Amino acid sequence: MKRARPGKVTVLAGGVGAARLLRGLAAVVPARDLTVVVNTGDDDVFHGLHVSPDIDTILYTLAGLSDPGRGWGLRGDTFHAIDALARYGRETWFRLGDRDLATHLYRTTERAAGRRLSTITEAQTRALGVGVRILPMSDDPVRTVIETARGRLSFQEYLVRERARPSVRAIRYHGVRKARPAPGVLPAIRNARVLIVAPSNPFVSIAPILGVPGVRDALRRAAAPVIAVSPLIGGRPVKGPADRMMRSLGMRPDPVHLAGLYSDLLDGLVLDDTDARFLPALEARRIRAATTNTLMKTPARSTAVAQEVLHLAHAVATAPAS
Numbered sequence: 001m002k003r004a005r006p007g008k009v010t011v012l013a014g015g016v017g018a019a020r021l022l023r024g025l026a027a028v029v030p031a032r033d034l035t036v037v038v039n040t041g042d043d044d045v046f047h048g049l050h051v052s053p054d055i056d057t058i059l060y061t062l063a064g065l066s067d068p069g070r071g072w073g074l075r076g077d078t079f080h081a082i083d084a085l086a087r088y089g090r091e092t093w094f095r096l097g098d099r100d101l102a103t104h105l106y107r108t109t110e111r112a113a114g115r116r117l118s119t120i121t122e123a124q125t126r127a128l129g130v131g132v133r134i135l136p137m138s139d140d141p142v143r144t145v146i147e148t149a150r151g152r153l154s155f156q157e158y159l160v161r162e163r164a165r166p167s168v169r170a171i172r173y174h175g176v177r178k179a180r181p182a183p184g185v186l187p188a189i190r191n192a193r194v195l196i197v198a199p200s201n202p203f204v205s206i207a208p209i210l211g212v213p214g215v216r217d218a219l220r221r222a223a224a225p226v227i228a229v230s231p232l233i234g235g236r237p238v239k240g241p242a243d244r245m246m247r248s249l250g251m252r253p254d255p256v257h258l259a260g261l262y263s264d265l266l267d268g269l270v271l272d273d274t275d276a277r278f279l280p281a282l283e284a285r286r287i288r289a290a291t292t293n294t295l296m297k298t299p300a301r302s303t304a305v306a307q308e309v310l311h312l313a314h315a316v317a318t319a320p321a322s
Contacts, residue, residue: 007033007193009310010224014039014054014205016071016239017231017296018198019061021309022132024302025196026062028310031131035188037215039200040117040136041144041173041208044156046094047085049104050111053156054205055121055136056103063128071239073097093161118182135188137209140179144204145172155204164241168248171203176211189218194313197228199294201242202261203249219265225316227268227309230255233294234274255289256281268312270294270305288316 009029011022013036025034039054053072060066060074067075077097086092096104103124110120116139125134144155148166158164189195200206210216219226231237235253243253251257255271255278269287271278272294282289290312296302 008035008188008191009033009194009196010035010037010188010192011196011198012037012039012200012206012209013058013198014042014200014209015057017229017237018054018200018205019058019066020296020302021196021198021229021305022058023061023299024296024304024306025309026132027299027303028306035133035135035184035192037135037137037185037188037209038121039205039208040138041142041176041204042155043141043143044094044154046096046104047090048108049096049101050108051094051096051104052107052117052121052136055124055134056100058134059121059124059128059130062130062132062134065128074099094156116182118184133184133188135184136182137185137215138179138212139182140175142176142179142208142212143174144208145174146170146204147172159241164244168245171207171245171249173208173211176208177213179212181212181214185212186214186218189215189222192222192224193317194310195219195222195224195226196309196313197226197262197266199229199231199238201231201237201240201245202258203242203245207261216265225267225313226262226265227270227313227316228259228262228266229294229305229309230258230269230271230275232258232275233272238295254278256285259285259287267316270309270312288312288319290315 043052065074067073077099081098082092082096107120117136118139146153146158147170150166236243246253255275269289273291276291279289292308
């Protein structure tokens with residue numbers, strides 16, 4: 001397969017949808033030119049272990065180790081340790097696989113030794129043979145908290161334990177105002193030739209990254225086109241509660257309202273064929289849009305979507321000034 005040469009590509013990412021797009025981008029962009037800035041607002045501590053779900057999902061996917069059925073964890077993993085913990089009366093609603101535990105043990109012991117999350121992630125990337133540069137959004141702790149009709153919940157409590165059923169009243173990002181971008185994050189944005197917002201939940205995957213001081217401003221000032229991929233197909237996400245969150249917060253779950261969340265920095269949007277009717281409204285907002293089949297169930301479809309994103313970025317970058 002021929003690899004595209006768009007120059008340096010930087011992606012804001014979180015979760016399964018982002019991992020599937022990155023699978024495609026890694027097939028067409030040289031690894032040395034691809035940087036991923038990953039959400040860490042989902043991070044939490046379980047059984048004393050520091051878990052970074054979005055970093056791990058992206059690492060495992062790019063290493064070819066992820067479980068395609070679940071969308072998280074390692075393919076073929078077992079759960080003997082977590083099941084044994086249940087016998088001692090511990091809560092085990094957040095499932096950690098036996099081989100997956102090694103990742104969390106390594107991260108936790110390295111953190112205890114005083115190493116930064118970005119340094120640990122770089123070491124994990126090398127160990128798993130991933131050539132793409134993966135950066136946490138910050139080395140400082142940021143935690144996404146969901147205010148619901150049932151009270152305040154951590155994001156993992158809301159998503160996993162409560163299965164995203166409670167109505168969302170507000171979303172908070174504790175610690176984000178004091179956080180600093182991890183080393184390399186701002187240069188990766190400034191030096192990119194293409195900037196991509198992955199098809200991730202805009203509230204709990206992308207907003208925490210944009211909330212880190214300096215990140216949103218760097219995107220606004222960037223010379224590179226900023227292209228997003230909609231996580232919605234016909235008003236629903238492939239995975240996750242983005243549509244329910246949008247409704248709870250007074251928005252229709254459609255590409256136009258999604259684009260509104262990024263209106264100060266967005267140049268282009270790739271959306272699914274089923275949402276083609278929104279093209280005129282997007283163009284009226286001066287957002288160049290393109291449609292394709294965005295359901296990335298296979299590596300080939302991931303590659304096709306990645307190519308569409310790069311094609312749209314090129315069209316935006318080379319369009320005559322109006």
